[in-house]
Amino acid sequence: MNNHLSPKERLAIPRTQMPAQDPVIRSRNFSEVNLGLAELAAIEEAQRCLLCHGRNCVSGCPVGVSIPEFVGNLASGNLTEAAGILQQDNALPAVCGRVCPQESQCEAQCVRGKKGDPVAIGHLERFVADWAMSHSENLDLPSNSKPSGKRVAVVGCGPAGLTVAGELVGKGHGITIFEALHDTGGVLRYGIPEFRLPKEIIDIEVERLIDRGVKIECNVIIGKTLTLQDLQRDYDAIFLGNGAGLPVLLGIEGENLNGVYAANEYLTRVNLMGAGQTVNCSTPIIRGKKVAVIGAGNTAMDCVRTARRLGAEEAMIVYRREEAQMPARLEEVHHAKEEGVKFVMLSSPLAVIGDENDWVKALHCQKMALGEADDSGRRRPVPIDGETFMLEADVVINALGTSANPLLTSTVPELQLNRWGNITVNDEGATNLPGVFAGGDIVRGGATVILAMGDGKRAAHTIDNYLSTLPKTVS
Amino acid sequence: MFSILKNDLIAPKLHRIVVEAPRIAAARKAGQFVIVRESAGEERIPLTIGDANIEQGTITLFVQAIGTSTRKIANVPAGSFLLDVAGPLGMPTEIKKWKRVVCVGGGVGTAVLYPMAKELAAVGNEVKTIIGGRTKSLIILADELSQFCQEVCITTDDGSLGTKGFVTDQLANLLDSPDTRPNTVLAVGPVPMMRAVAEQTRPYGIHTIVSLNPIMIDGTGMCGGCRVQIGKETKFACVDGPEFDGHLVDFASLAKRLSMYKAHEEACRLLAS
Ligand SMILES: Cc1cc2nc3c(=O)[nH]c(=O)nc-3n(C[C@H](O)[C@H](O)[C@H](O)COP(=O)(O)OP(=O)(O)OC[C@H]3O[C@@H](n4cnc5c(N)ncnc54)[C@H](O)[C@@H]3O)c2cc1C
Ligand code: SF4
Ligand code: FES
Numbered sequence: 001m002n003n004h005l006s007p008k009e010r011l012a013i014p015r016t017q018m019p020a021q022d023p024v025i026r027s028r029n030f031s032e033v034n035l036g037l038a039e040l041a042a043i044e045e046a047q048r049c050l051l052c053h054g055r056n057c058v059s060g061c062p063v064g065v066s067i068p069e070f071v072g073n074l075a076s077g078n079l080t081e082a083a084g085i086l087q088q089d090n091a092l093p094a095v096c097g098r099v100c101p102q103e104s105q106c107e108a109q110c111v112r113g114k115k116g117d118p119v120a121i122g123h124l125e126r127f128v129a130d131w132a133m134s135h136s137e138n139l140d141l142p143s144n145s146k147p148s149g150k151r152v153a154v155v156g157c158g159p160a161g162l163t164v165a166g167e168l169v170g171k172g173h174g175i176t177i178f179e180a181l182h183d184t185g186g187v188l189r190y191g192i193p194e195f196r197l198p199k200e201i202i203d204i205e206v207e208r209l210i211d212r213g214v215k216i217e218c219n220v221i222i223g224k225t226l227t228l229q230d231l232q233r234d235y236d237a238i239f240l241g242n243g244a245g246l247p248v249l250l251g252i253e254g255e256n257l258n259g260v261y262a263a264n265e266y267l268t269r270v271n272l273m274g275a276g277q278t279v280n281c282s283t284p285i286i287r288g289k290k291v292a293v294i295g296a297g298n299t300a301m302d303c304v305r306t307a308r309r310l311g312a313e314e315a316m317i318v319y320r321r322e323e324a325q326m327p328a329r330l331e332e333v334h335h336a337k338e339e340g341v342k343f344v345m346l347s348s349p350l351a352v353i354g355d356e357n358d359w360v361k362a363l364h365c366q367k368m369a370l371g372e373a374d375d376s377g378r379r380r381p382v383p384i385d386g387e388t389f390m391l392e393a394d395v396v397i398n399a400l401g402t403s404a405n406p407l408l409t410s411t412v413p414e415l416q417l418n419r420w421g422n423i424t425v426n427d428e429g430a431t432n433l434p435g436v437f438a439g440g441d442i443v444r445g446g447a448t449v450i451l452a453m454g455d456g457k458r459a460a461h462t463i464d465n466y467l468s469t470l471p472k473t474v475s
Numbered sequence: 476m477f478s479i480l481k482n483d484l485i486a487p488k489l490h491r492i493v494v495e496a497p498r499i500a501a502a503r504k505a506g507q508f509v510i511v512r513e514s515a516g517e518e519r520i521p522l523t524i525g526d527a528n529i530e531q532g533t534i535t536l537f538v539q540a541i542g543t544s545t546r547k548i549a550n551v552p553a554g555s556f557l558l559d560v561a562g563p564l565g566m567p568t569e570i571k572k573w574k575r576v577v578c579v580g581g582g583v584g585t586a587v588l589y590p591m592a593k594e595l596a597a598v599g600n601e602v603k604t605i606i607g608g609r610t611k612s613l614i615i616l617a618d619e620l621s622q623f624c625q626e627v628c629i630t631t632d633d634g635s636l637g638t639k640g641f642v643t644d645q646l647a648n649l650l651d652s653p654d655t656r657p658n659t660v661l662a663v664g665p666v667p668m669m670r671a672v673a674e675q676t677r678p679y680g681i682h683t684i685v686s687l688n689p690i691m692i693d694g695t696g697m698c699g700g701c702r703v704q705i706g707k708e709t710k711f712a713c714v715d716g717p718e719f720d721g722h723l724v725d726f727a728s729l730a731k732r733l734s735m736y737k738a739h740e741e742a743c744r745l746l747a748s
Contacts, residue, residue: 180695182512182519182559219561221695225498245697249709255702256709256728258735262699268692274516282518282544283692284739358731405696407714 003075005047015117016045020335027308027339030194030277034098034126042127046075049119052111057121060109062454065089067106071124083132083139086125091166091453092159094133094201095188097126099298100450101329133204141212145172150467153178153235155222155408158186159449160241160440162205163456164463165214171464175213176235178220183272186243187441188449190272191264193302195309196332199271223408228415228436236470237435237463240423241456244441246405250294250398254352259286259360263299263399267306276310288395290314292363294349295399296326297446301333303397304341315341318391320348320368320381346370346381350388352396363391402446409442420445429459430466437463476556480533482549486615488540489583490549491525497532499524499562505590506568506686506718509534510694511548512559518544521691521713523587524563534560537586537615542740564694565717570594573659573682577649578624579642579672580606581664582613587686588663589616595661596623603649603657604628607642607664611635643671650679657681662721666730673721683721687712689732704728 019035020026026033037045049071057067066085073082086093100106102122110118132139150173154161157179165175183189185202210216220226222242231238247262249255266285269275273283291307293300296319307315317336319326322345326333337343346368353362367387370379404421416424416432422445423438425431431438439455441447481493499509508523526535540549551557568591576595580588585606596602602623607630608614614629614636621627628645629637638645642664649655660683662672669685676683689701689712696714703712704725710716 180561181693182561219559220498221561221564224563224695225502225561227502245693245695247697247699249699256704256732258731265692265698265700268698273518273692278516282516284736286735358728407695 003047003072007050010048010050011112013044013048015048015120016041016123018120018123023335023338023340026195027305028311030309032198033195033335036130037123037127039127039131042124043075043077045120046071046124048112049075050111054111056109056111057106057119060106062105062450063090063457065093065106065125067121070128071119071121074124074128079128079131079135080138082128083135086128087132087139087142090125091163091457092205092449093125094129094205095159095197096450096453097122097124097129098197099192099329101448103330105450133201141208142170144170144212147174148172148467149472150174150236150470151176151234152237152239152463152467153231154239154241155231156180156186156241156243156440156442157184157206157216157218158241158243158440158452159188160243160452160456161186161239162209163453164239164241164439164460165209166212167457167460168463169209169212169214171460173464173467174215176215176217178222178226178231179216179218180221180242181272182218184216184218190268191299191302193267193271193306194277195305196302221407223411228408228412232435236467237437239456239459239463240408240431240436240438240442241440241452242405242408242442244402244404244422244444244446246403247398248400248403250349250352250400252349252351254354254360255398257352257354257358257360259288259394260352260396261286261398263293263295263303263397264402266303266397267299270306270310285310286395287311288393290316290393291395291397292316292318292344292391292393293397293399294318294363295401296321296328297399297401298328298332299401300399301328301336303399305332305336305339307395307397308339308341312395316344316391316393317341318344318347318349318363318365320346321378322346322370325378344391347389347391348381348383353390360394360396361392363393363396365389365391402441404442404445428462429455430462435466476558477560479551479553479555479557482551482553486613488549489586489613489615490538490540492536492538492549492551493533494536494557494560495532496534496560499560500527500529500532500534503527503534503563504567505570505594507563507565508694508717509536509560509562510564510691511536511557513544513547513551514558517547517558519559519692519694520544520548521564521688521694522548523590523686525586525589537583539583561694564713566715568594568718569684570598572599573657574600575657576600576602576659576661577646577657578602578604579646579660579662579664579668580604581642581668582608583615584662584664584668584686585615585620588661589620591661591663592620593623601625605630605642605645607631609633642668643675646672646675650675650681659684660721661685666726666733669721669724670726673724673726677722684718685721685724686718687716687724687729689729690735702732
C-alpha cells in the first residue's frame, strides 16, 4: 500500500462511517454496537490524515499517543509498525479507541476538523488495537528490563492501576495488584456495558500483563483485608488507584423505594454479575417497563441503554439542562437516540413516588429553564415556578455521579485529602506520604479512562525514579 | 480459591463452615462479615464471620440454606473450595464496658450474635443471652454461649425446648425490674424480632443495637444497594453498619427492600425443583 497521496487527494476522501448493528436489533441485545472498520476502510480513513507538522492531535491526547505516526503507518498498510507505536504509547488502546471522548480530545484538535470532519482517530486506534489483538502471535510482548529486586503494590485494578502495572513491570519491578472485587478492570468491567466495551478486551489486556509477570490478587480490600501499613512493610512503593466508587445520592424523598437504583448497582448487577444477560443468572435485576434515568453523563447513557436491552418499552433520560450540555460522549447520545431512548430535558426530580407496596410508580419533576451562566460558563438551570409534572416509571436510576470512596483513605488519617475526600498529589503523582503515589478517579473524582491512564503513566515514571533512589535490596 | 475445612449441619438447613482465609482471620473483628461467591456466575452473598482462629488461619461462617445461592454455598463439602471470599467488611461491633448487656438472638441471628457476645463478655460485661426459634432443632450455640454468658435463656414457639413463647417475653421480664434491666441490648434476628425488641426498649431509653442484613453486592460502599434508612439519614449498611441504633432504624423500609427480588427467588426455586 502506498501513502503517497497529494493533500488534495486526501481532502477528497470523506470520513468513513463506523458500521454498527441495526438499532432495532441491537436495542435488544448486549453485543457490541460498533462493528469495527474493515481493513480497507481503515486504511482509507488513515489516508485522510494530512500528516501535518503541527501534530495538534497529539496535544489533544492526554497520554500523547503518536497519532500521526501510527496513522501514517496504517495508511501505508504497515500494521505491525502501527501496532507497535500505539502499544508503546497507550497501555489499553482497544479500550481508549472505544470509550475516549475523542470529539473533545484528539479529534477536536485535528486540522481537518476546522473545515469538515476530523480524521476518525478513535476508530483507527480501535482498528489497530483490535488487529494487534488478533495477531498477537506476530507481535512481541514488550520486553521487561532485568529484575530490579524492587516491589510495588498497586491498589485497584482499574485503568489507572493497570497502566502503572504495565509501565513498572517493564522496568523490571515486581508488581502485585490488589483488587477489592472478584474480577479485574474496575469501571471497565463493572460499569461500562458489554455493548460498548466487550469484556473479552479487558480479559486479553489483563492476560497480557499477567504474561509479563504482573501478579493480581482479587478479593483483597486494602484498608480491610490488609492495611496500607501492611503494604508499606512489604513493598518499596505503593500506587493508590482505587477509583471513585461511592454513589452520590439523590437526596430526595422516595430514594429508598423498591425499584430505585444507584447507577453503580444497576450496572454492576448486569455487567459484573451478569444479571439479565443469561437465563439462569443467579443475580437478579428488576426489568422495568418504564425506566427513568436521572443524569446525562456516560453512566446515564449506559444505564438507559441497558434498560432498553432488558426490555424497557420506555427508557428515558431526565436531565435538568438541555441536550447541548449533556456531558456524555456524542456517539453514546447518538446511539441512544437511534435505540429509541427518550430525552426529557430541562427537568429536575423533586421526589420519587411509590405505590401502596412501596414500589416506584412515578418521578415527580420540576420544569427548569436556563438562566445566567455560572462560573463554568454553562447556563444554570432554574426552576420555573409552579411547573411540575409526573413522569410514570417503574424503575428509577440515579446516575448523578460518584465521589471518593472513604473505605481506604479513612484508615490512613495521615494521608492528605482535599475537601471532597480525593487524595491530594503533586504534579508527579506523589502523595504527602513517602513512597505512596496515587492517580485516576480517587485523585480527580469521576473523570475518564484516558485521564486515569495518563495519571498512571506519570506516577509510574515517578515511582521508577523513586525506586532508583532506594538502597539496593538483596532478594 | 478458599478451602473449606469443615462443613457441619448444626440445625436443619443451618451449616457451620470453616474456611481457610488467613488474612481475613487475622484482620477480622466481631461484627464484621465477608462476601462469598460460591463459583463463577454465582451471586455475591454477605455472611457474618461467626468466629476466627488466627493460628489456623480460618474463619467460621454460619450459612442458612434458604435461597438458591445460600444453598449452593452450604452444599460445598469439606475438602472443596469457595471461589471468592472477601473481607472482613463492615464496622466492627463497638466493644465497650456497658456493664449489663442482654443479647437477643433469633434463628440464625444467634450465630451473628455469638462473636459479639463473646467479645462483650471478654471485656467484663455481665452478658445474658436470650435465644429463640420456632422449635428445638433450630436452637443453636446454646452450649457455646453458656461458656461466657451469665445466663442463656432459651425460648421456642412450640415449647419443645426452654420456655414456650418468644424472646420478647423473656426480655420483658428482664426489663421489668431495675435489678435486671440492662444498659445495652443487642438484637440480631428476623426483622420483625429486631423491630419488636427495639420497641420494647424504647420506653426505657435503653441503648439498643441491631445488626441489619440488607441485600448487598460489593460490600465496599460502591453500589449503594445496601441503603438503609437510619433516622432522617440514608446509610450504607456494608460500610456504615451492619450495626445501627435500633431506635433509629426504619424497619418497614428494610423489610420492603429485602423483598425486592421475591419474584426472582420464586422463579429460581421453581426452576431448581
Ligand atoms: C458507567 C460508566 C461509564 C463510563 N464511561 C466512560 C467513557 O465512555 N469514557 C471514559 O473515558 N470514561 C468513562 N467513565 C469513567 C472511567 O471509567 C473512570 O474515570 C476510570 O475507570 C477511572 O479509573 P481508575 O483506575 O481511577 O478507577 P476504577 O476504574 O474505578 O478502578 C478502581 C478499582 O479499585 C478497586 N478498589 C477500590 N477500593 C479498593 C480497595 N480499598 N482495595 C482494593 N481495591 C480497591 C475497585 O474495585 C476498582 O476495581 C465511565 C464511568 C462509569 C461509571
Ligand atoms: S487515547 Fe484517546 S485521546 Fe489519545 S489518541 Fe486515542 S482516542 Fe484520542
Ligand atoms: S453493598 Fe454495595 S454499597 Fe453496600
